[in-house]
Each structure stands twice: as structure tokens, then as C-alpha cells.
Amino acid sequence: xxxxxxxxxxxxxxxxxxxxxxxxxxxxxxxxxxxxxxxxxxxxxxxxxxxxxxxxxxxxxxxxxxxxxxxxxxxxxxxxxxxxxxxxxxxxxxxxxxxxxxxxxxxxxxxxxxxxxxxxxxxxxxxxxxxxxxxxxxxxxxxxxxxxxxxxxxxxxxxxxxxxxxxxxxxxxxxxxxxxxxxxxxxxxxxxxxxxxxxxxxxxxxxxxxxxxxxxxxxxxxxxxxxxxxxxxxxxxxxxxxxxxxxxxxxxxxxxxxxxxxxxxxxxxxxxxxxxxxxxxxxxxxxxxxxxxxxxxxxxxxxxxxxxxxxxxxxxxxxxxxxxxxxxxxxxxxxxxxxxxxxxxxxxxxxxxxxxxxxxxxxxxxxxxxxxxxxxxxxxxxxxxxxxxxxxxxxxxxxxxxxxxxxxxxxxxxxxxxxxxxxxxxxxxxxxxxxxxxxxxxxxxxxxxxxxxxxxxxxxxxxxxxxxxxxxxxxxxxxxxxxxxxxxxxxxxxxxxxxxxxxxxxxxxxxxxxxxxxxxxxxxxxxxxxxxxxxxxxxxxxxxxx
Numbered sequence: 001x002x003x004x005x006x007x008x009x010x011x012x013x014x015x016x017x018x019x020x021x022x023x024x025x026x027x028x029x030x031x032x033x034x035x036x037x038x039x040x041x042x043x044x045x046x047x048x049x050x051x052x053x054x055x056x057x058x059x060x061x062x063x064x065x066x067x068x069x070x071x072x073x074x075x076x077x078x079x080x081x082x083x084x085x086x087x088x089x090x091x092x093x094x095x096x097x098x099x100x101x102x103x104x105x106x107x108x109x110x111x112x113x114x115x116x117x118x119x120x121x122x123x124x125x126x127x128x129x130x131x132x133x134x135x136x137x138x139x140x141x142x143x144x145x146x147x148x149x150x151x152x153x154x155x156x157x158x159x160x161x162x163x164x165x166x167x168x169x170x171x172x173x174x175x176x177x178x179x180x181x182x183x184x185x186x187x188x189x190x191x192x193x194x195x196x197x198x199x200x201x202x203x204x205x206x207x208x209x210x211x212x213x214x215x216x217x218x219x220x221x222x223x224x225x226x227x228x229x230x231x232x233x234x235x236x237x238x239x240x241x242x243x244x245x246x247x248x249x250x251x252x253x254x255x256x257x258x259x260x261x262x263x264x265x266x267x268x269x270x271x272x273x274x275x276x277x278x279x280x281x282x283x284x285x286x287x288x289x290x291x292x293x294x295x296x297x298x299x300x301x302x303x304x305x306x307x308x309x310x311x312x313x314x315x316x317x318x319x320x321x322x323x324x325x326x327x328x329x330x331x332x333x334x335x336x337x338x339x340x341x342x343x344x345x346x347x348x349x350x351x352x353x354x355x356x357x358x359x360x361x362x363x364x365x366x367x368x369x370x371x372x373x374x375x376x377x378x379x380x381x382x383x384x385x386x387x388x389x390x391x392x393x394x395x396x397x398x399x400x401x402x403x404x405x406x407x408x409x410x411x412x413x414x415x416x417x418x419x420x421x422x423x424x425x426x427x428x429x430x431x432x433x434x435x436x437x438x439x440x441x442x443x444x445x446x447x448x449x450x451x452x453x454x455x456x457x458x459x460x461x462x463x464x465x466x467x468x469x470x471x472x473x474x475x476x477x478x479x480x481x482x483x484x485x486x487x488x489x490x491x492x493x494x495x496x497x498x499x500x501x502x503x504x505x506x507x508x509x510x511x512x513x514x515x516x517x518x519x520x521x522x523x524x525x526x527x528x529x530x531x532x533x534x535x536x537x538x539x540x541x542x543x544x545x546x
Contacts, residue, residue, distance in 0.1 A: 003292075003293050004465070005290060005293045005294050005465035006462050008181065008293065009468070011178065012178050012181065012182060012286070012290075014440065014501060015500055015502060016500055021177050021284070022176055022177030022179065023174070023177055023282060026175060027282075029279065030280045030281065031278070032108070032168075032170055033275065033276075033278070034109050035134045036130070036275065037139070037275040038130055038139045038272030038275075039272060039274075039275055040272045041140055041141060041272025043132075043135070043137050043138070043139055043140075044129070044140070045137045046075065046079065046080075046136050047072070048076075048080075048136060049076055049077045051328065052322070052324055052325075053322020053325050054081075054322040055323055056320040056322060057326050058318065058319075059320070060197070060361065061353065061358055064200060064205070064244070064359075065200075065202070065203040066203050067245075068204070070120065070159040071121065072122040072123055074202060075117070075120075076136070078198050078199065078204075079133075080328075081198040081324050081328060082101055082102065082191070082194040082198035083102055083111075083113045083133055083191065083194065084100065084537065085100055085101075085133050085537035086101050086329075086330070087534050087536065088534070088537065088539070089532050089535075090533045091532055098134075098537075102187070102191045103187070103330070103332055103479075103483065104190070105186060105187060106175050106183070108172050108174070110167050110172050110184045110187055111165055111184075111191045112130065112168065112232055113163060113164070113165055114130055114131065114141070114163065114166070114221050115128075115129045115161060115164075116129075116152070116163075116164065116220070117129060117161050118149050118161065123138070126145070126148070126149035127140050127141070127143040127144050128140075128141045128142040128221060128222060129141065136538060136541070139271075141271050142222050142271065151260070154258075155251060156239070156247060157241060157245040158242075159242045160240065161240050163195060163206070163237070163240060164236070164237050164238075165191060165192075165237075166221065166223060166232040166233055167184045167232065167233045167235055168232050168233075168277070169229075169287060169291060170229040170278065170281060173287055174278070174282075177282075178284050178287050181290045181294075181469075182497065183497050185469040185472030186472050186476045186479065186495065188236075188469075188476060189472055189476015189480070190477070190495075192206075193476065193479070195238065196361070196362040196365045196477075197323060197362065197480075200243075200323075200361060200362070201323055203242065203243050203244075204243055205240070205241050206239075206240050207238060207239050207241065207252050207367070208238055209237045209238065209252060209255045210253060210368075211254060211255060211256050211298055211299055212236070212257055213299065214233070214235070214295050214297075214298070215234075215297070216257050216262055217236070218234040219262045219265055219266055222265075222271075228281075229278075229283065230281070232274075236473075237257075238365075239252060239255065252367070253367060294465050294468050297466070300464075303368045306356065308356055308357040308358055308359075309355050309356060311352060311357050311420055315348045320488055321487075321488060323484075326488060330483050330484060332492070332493070332494045333493065333524065333526030333527075334529060335447065335526065336443070336444055336448040336522065336524035336525060336526060336527065337524065337527050338446075339380070340491070340524060340525035342382065342523065342524075343382045344381065344382040344383035344384065344416075347381050347449075348418075348421070349485070349489075350481075350482070350486075350489065350523075351391055354374065354391060355393055355422070362481070366477065368470070369396070370393045370394040370397075370474070371456050371474055372455065372471070373392050373397045373401065374453070374454055375388065375517075376391065376451075376452045377434070377450060377451040378431075378449075378450050379431075379450055384414055384417075385425075386432075387426070387428040387431065388409075388425075388508075389414070389424060389425050390405075391422065392422040397457070398422075400515070401455070404509065404511070405426070405509045406508065406509035408427075409426040410426060411426065412424060432447075433446065435522075437503070438499055438503045438520075439499045439500075440496075440498040444522050445520065447524060448522045449523050449525075450522070450524075451520065451521065451522040452482075453504050453508075453517040453520050454517065454519040454520070454521070455508075455510075455516070455517055455518075456474070456475065456516055456518045457514050458471065458513055458514040458516055459513075459514040461514075471518055479521055482521050482523060491523055491526070492523070492524070493521060494521070494522050495520075496520035496521060496522060497520070499517070501516070
């Protein structure tokens with residue numbers, strides 16, 4: 001019998017009686033190197049940009065800025081605010097570890113980034129370049145002739161380029177075993193979010209190119225010959241376009257890599273050799289079967305963009321911190337103070353940013369209709385009674401969720417909240433203990449302003465298993481919005497991957513497929529660990545900012 005990705009989903013659940021299979025202890029001798037390097041590859045250092053505030057965070061939902069010209073410097077800033085290091089931390093008597101702009105479960109960073117660029121001053125040849133966050137540099141993997149770039153970018157506007165993302169599953173499997181597939185794709189969704197925001201700051205638009213399959217993308221990124229537990233698996237290709245002259249939606253949805261170009265590249269050895277990440281590995285057969293089952297063959301054109309929700313502004317615009325600073329300042333809270341509330345207006349602003357509205361930013365990045373709505377455990381929100389609430393991110397979700405969730409739920413608009421906001425009160429009460437218990441007894445889910453569970457519609461995943469990881473991408477993108485919205489409100493967020501799946505479903509009344517919880521999150525006032533020292537992200541590099 002063929003393996004089903006839904007079998008993986010069921011087997012990788014945590015429950016009160018058993019956790020999904022994992023290593024049981026951390027073998028520090030085999031901890032993966034968090035940095036992929038291509039030894040022998042020509043390296044192009046990027047200037048270290050000075051920290052600048054950038055446009056106000058709230059302004060990103062208004063008209064996009066004028067597009068920045070594509071240059072080595074604008075690329076440096078684009079990466080500096082999306083995939084780069086953000087700081088180093090060190091505990092007493094311990095080696096330092098790095099943090100990145102894009103968050104990762106366990107800070108293990110399975111996601112690798114690639115740029116496909118035209119010739120530019122300081123980047124003399126078009127090519128495929130691996131981004132090194134450790135060195136803030138580009139490592140050339142393939143060099144393209146001018147005619148090959150023109151073939152690849154035919155019909156695209158000047159200033160367009162591409163970003164490819166891949167996953168090294170071993171980095172998460174080392175700590176999390178079978179559940180690593182989920183966490184890797186959460187992380188990829190977070191990376192999509194940082195790329196979308198960094199592009200928006202520059203007046204660019206990041207859009208997934210849905211028809212490009214994994215095998216052809218692996219050939220383009222020079223990953224097709226990688227094997228074994230440390231292999232990179234090609235996930236997706238994004239087009240980055242000047243926002244005001246981006247291609248028509250149909251051109252984005254139908255974009256394919258030229259077969260003649262791929263054939264030519266397959267005959268050329270890539271530049272550089274991937275470094276070894278661990279001296280030894282543990283295999284997880286269920287994880288390997290999930291990876292194989294969810295491989296994407298390509299050809300799906302995506303879905304037409306849904307109309308934006310008719311949600312009027314729910315709060316008055318207010319001056320906000322620079323988006324660039326928020327992207328680089330974001331940290332995952334390790335504990336919550338258990339007392340700080342979020343003001344009503346800040347909460348309303350955050351809710352509205354989780355909805356597809358206006359010109360679609362940032363959700364137009366994903367070429368499918370929303371599949372995820374959000375169940376809130378409200379603990380400390382100004383003007384809102386504690387309880388269970390639901391944010392409906394698509395009008396199509398209401399009817400099936402009304403049928404699925406507990407019949408006694410109220411489905412009422414909270415008093416004083418805009419009727420047009422699709423936010424419904426389900427039940428009043430103190431759900432702090434339940435939130436912590438369901439989240440593997442983690443008090444971070446009870447000590448903040450609110451916690452939440454992302455409910456995804458898995459309809460059709462059995463027939464299209466490659467869509468399963470894309471649901472986690474959508475959850476990761478929502479998680480990135482929650483991180484940044486929390487920072488903008490003077491709070492912190494944290495993703496929660498450890499939770500008892502069916503305990504959450506029991507609480508909500510979910511009896512099985514298609515609705516399942518795929519990601520949990522908490523927002524509150526983080527409690528800093530005073531034992532830790534911080535160092536600048538690139539103090540280890542000799543070159544100066546510029």
C-alpha cells in the first residue's frame with residue numbers, strides 16, 4: 001500500500017500518553033553545523049549595512065514605497081533584513097550561538113537560501129548564488145551566460161530576480177526526530193515571511209512561482225546530486241519584482257523553468273563542495289517516507305487570488321517603529337511575565353494584519369486561498385473578556401467550522417469590537433491552564449496576553465500530498481506576522497511546536513479531518529534571561545559597514 005502523508009500526520013502527533021518518536025536525548029557530538037558552506041566556491045562579500053529604521057511598520061500595509069534599484073547594496077540590505085544573523089548570545093561558561101532574522105524551531109535553521117541574479121556591478125556574471133548568513137556573502141554555485149539569464153527571465157520586468165529555498169531535514173531531526181518535517185516547513189514559512197517584508201521595504205513584491213517542481217528547482221540550484229541525511233531538498237522558487245511593474249498574476253502562476261536551460265545546467269559540474277554538517281546521523285524512516293511522499297512534481301498553477309476581505313480600518317493609524325529595526329530586533333520569548341496585558345487597539349491592529357486585505361500584502365505571496373483560521377486563548381487583552389475566540393481568515397471557513405466545533409459555542413462578535421471584523425467569541429472563561437497543558441505543559445502558553453492554535457483545512461491533502469507542507473508555510477507566515485506585530489506592540493512572541501494535537505482538537509470539538517491544528521503561538525511580555533550576554537551579529541567579520 002502506498003504511504004500516505006496523512007499517515008505521517010497521524011503518527012507524528014504528540015499525545016498525553018506518548019510523544020512522537022524522537023531521539024530521547026541530545027547527542028552533542030553529532031549536533032549539526034548550522035551553517036552550510038560550499039568549499040571552493042567563489043565568494044562575493046556583501047557590504048554590512050548600517051542599522052536603519054526603514055519605513056514605519058504600519059505603513060507597509062499602505063501603498064508600497066518606490067522600488068529600490070537592484071544593486072549589490074540593495075541585495076545586501078534585502079538579505080540583511082530577511083535571512084542574515086541578527087545577534088550572538090552567550091551564557092556563562094558556554095560557547096556563543098547565533099540568532100537570525102528568520103526564526104527557527106530550536107534555533108536549528110534547516111532553511112537555506114539561494115539567489116538567481118542578473119549581472120550587476122560587483123556581481124559581474126549572472127548566476128546561482130548560495131547565501132552565507134555567517135559571512136553575509138554570496139557563494140557562486142552556477143554561473144550563467146547572458147543569453148541563459150535572458151532565457152530564464154524572459155517576459156519579466158527589469159530589476160526582477162529569484163530566490164530559491166531548500167531544506168536540510170537533518171538539522172531538525174537531530175533534536176526532534178519524526179516531528180522534524182513539521183518544524184522544517186514552519187521554518188520555511190517564517191523565511192517566506194521575512195523575505196516578503198524585506199522585499200516590501202524596498203518597494204519589491206515577493207511571489208511564489210507555484211508551477212516550478214522540486215526536481216527542476218534542484219537542477220537549477222545545483223542540488224540534484226546531493227544524497228543522504230545532509231542533502232538539501234529544493235522547496236520553492238520566488239520571483240522578486242518591482243512592486244509597481246510586477247507581472248500579471250497569470251504569468252506568475254504559469255512560470256516554468258526553461259527545459260533547454262535545465263538540460264544545459266545538468267551537464268555542468270556545480271561550483272564548490274558542501275561542507276559536512278555532522279560526523280554521524282540517525283535515520284528516521286517515517287520522516288524519510290514523508291519527505292518522499294510530499295515531493296512536488298510541479299505543474300500546479302496555483303489558485304486565483306481571492307478578493308480581499310471587506311474589513312475597514314479597525315483602529316486609527318498611529319506612528320510606528322521602523323520595519324527594518326523590528327525585523328532585526330525580533331526575538332523568541334523564552335518566558336512570559338504572567339501579568340502584562342496587550343491594549344485593545346494593539347490587539348485589533350494585530351488581528352487585522354492576519355487577514356488578507358488591501359493589495360494582498362503579505363498573503364499574495366502564497367498562490368492559494370487561505371486554508372488557516374486561528375483559535376485564540378485570550379488571557380490578558382484590554383477590553384476583552386478571557387475565553388476562547390476564533391478569527392475566520394476566509395468567509396468559506398465559517399460554515400464548516402460551525403459544523404465541526406462544539407455546538408455550545410456562542411459565535412458572537414465581542415462587545416465593542418467591529419462587526420465587520422470576522423472575530424467571534426466562542427466561550428468565556430479562564431483557559432490559561434488548558435493552554436499550558438495542551439502546549440506540552442509549557443507555561444509560556446499561559447503567561448502571556450494570549451496563545452493560539454492555527455487550524456488548517458487538510459481537504460484534498462490525501463490526493464495532493466505535496467500540499468501538506470504548504471499548509472505549514474501558511475502557518476509560518478502567520479507566525480512571522482505575529483512575531484512582528486508583537487514587537488510593534490512592545491511585546492514578544494514565540495512559536496510553539498510542541499503541543500498535544502488531539503487534546504486541542506478535543507477542547508475545540510474537532511473529531512478528525514479535515515480541520516487540524518498545525519502550529520501554536522503565544523504573545524506577551526517576555527522575561528529576559530539576565531545571564532545571557534549579547535554580541536553584534538557581524539563582529540566576527542573584519543570588513544566595515546558600508
